[in-house]
Amino acid sequence: MLYLVRMDVTPPRDMPEEEFSRIKAREKEYALGLQRDGRWRHIWRVVGQYSNYSIFDVSGNDELHQILQDLPLYPYMTIAVTPLAAHPSALPGQ
Template identity: 60%
Template sequence: MLYLVHMQVQIPADADKALTDRLKAEEKAFSQKLQHDGKWRHLWRVAGQYANYSVFDVESNDELHTLLSSLPLFPYMVVNVTPLAQHPSAIAPN
C-alpha cells in the first residue's frame, strides 16, 4: 500500500542541542535503512521548512504507524498521512 506522508518537525528552540543532534543522526540512519529496504520510496524536502513529503510502500496502516512512531524525531513531528490508490489515467503502474 502506498501512502503520501507530510512530516513537519517542530523542535523547541530551548531543546538540548546534544540530544537533538543525536536524534537527527539516528533519524538519518533509520530513514536511509527504510529507503534501502524499499519501504520509504521517496523523500522530498519542503523548501524553506523543516518538513518533507514522503511516499511509503508498506503492507498496512499498522505497519506505517509502527514505522512513523519509531522515528527518533517523531515526538517533535506533526504528521499527516494520505493513502494513495492507482489512478485510472496513469500510464505506469505504481
C-alpha cells in the same frame, strides 16, 4: 499500499543542540534503512521549512503507524497521512 506522508518537525526551543544532533543522526540511519529495504520509497524537502513529503510502500495502516512512531523525531512531529490508489489515467506500471 502506498501512502503520501507530510512530516513537519518542531523541536523544543530549549533542546540543547548536541541532543538534537544526536536525534537527527539516529533519524537519518533509521530512514536510510527504510529507504534501502524499499518501504520509504521517496522523500522530498519542503523548501524553507523543516518538513518533508514522503512516499511509503508498506503492507497497511498498522505497519506505517509503527514505522512513524519509531522515528526518533516522532515526538516533535506533526504528521499528515494520505492513502494513495492507482489513477485510471496513469501509464501502466506507475
